[in-house]
Amino acid sequence: MSENDGKKSFGEYIRRKRLEAGLTQKELAAQLFVTESTISKWERALSYPDVSMVTAICAALHITEHEFFTACDDDQAHAQELAANRWRRMVSGTRRFFAVSYIIALVTCFICDLAVFHTLDWFWIVLTSIALSFCFTNLPFLVGRNKLPVCLGAASGCLILLLLSCWIYVGGWWIIGGLAITAVCLALPWSWWAVWRFYGKYVPPLCIAVLTVWLFLLLTVIWIFAGGDWLFSLAFPLAAEGAAFLWAGFAAIYWLPAGPWLKAGVIALLASFATPVNNSLCNLLIEDMGGPRFWDYFSVRDMLERRGTGDVSWVNSLIFQIMLVCSIALIAVGAAAEMRRRKQA
DSSP, X not given: OOHXXXXXXXXXHHHHHHHHTTOOHHHHHHXXXXXXXXXXXXXXXXXXXXXXXXXXXXHHXXXXXXXXXXXXXXXXXXXXXXXXXXXXXHXXXXXXXXXXXXXXXXXXXXXXXXXXXXXXXXXXXXXXXXHHHHHHHTHHXXXXXXXXXXXXXXXXXXXXXXXXXXXXXHOSTHHHHHHHHHHHHHHXXXXXXXXXXXXXXXXXXXXXXXXXXXXXXXXXXXXXXXXXXXXXXXXXXXXXXXXHHHXXXXXXXXXXXXXXXXXXXXXXXXXXXXXXXXXXXXXXXXXXXXXXXXXXXXXXXXXXXXXXXXXXXHHHHHHHHHHHHHHHHHHHHHHHHHHHHHHHO
8 A cells, every 4th residue: 555545544534533423624623722724634635643643633533543543443442342341331230230129128128127026136137148248249349459358358247247146136055156167167268368368379289278177177166066976987087088089189180290181081080980989988987878889880780780670870870980981081092192292202
């Protein structure tokens, strides 16, 4: 494209955008503090605007600087801006919807509680419940900095207030155990935040370690208030089994020096073994449970016998057998890919 063609294209683009903006040459000139003849020269490709005027021209014609210098519309940028505006309107509308809903619910419950019971009792449960919801739906948009700790702290406080509101309404000594269990439950997200905040280099393994310790701590606190002989005979062994599969899967993803196919095969193998191992452990720990043994899940003969007797549990065995075959196939493909990669290296 010659220089004259470029000037002509630019002039035509300026004229078209001026008309789309609904401006006359005189009105545009007044906004830019230039003469009407200057605008006319731009549109007739007789001269270019001074570079110092680019920002003002873009604002007046509602175009970007990229569009100004290329003399054509940036459709992709406009599409992205349109999508962003649509998303902002949707988020803003959702926030307003929740805010109005909360106000209507609070006013309605306040009036009903006073009108029916002539006092405020269960209204406090509604109030703290709505406050807890507000911490997740509206508060994050109102907080400028440190959103996570502020919202998490507000939600933790509202949850404790909700528990106390329920206790004031119904009474009883359960509040001690409830507060203890709630405190342990809140310790998990706060611990994860602390790991992310202060130990950013080792977040995944530390979060898994925190989750493992937290699981046994939660079971212990529940046992202290619930009593029974299930903690060491049932809960801890099952929790240890679940934690072992969790760590094995994490190790396969995070530490296994292999490609995606081999990692996927190992994860699929663990998934195919998880339920059979868990059910077999339950059979071992709970007397007279009468469930299938571990190898029964992968026995074709046993599956066919159960199908012949009308026992629908044969479908579960079929699913685990298919998962096992698929995991072995993925491991084989992954191992072959690793051998090929090492040979090439």
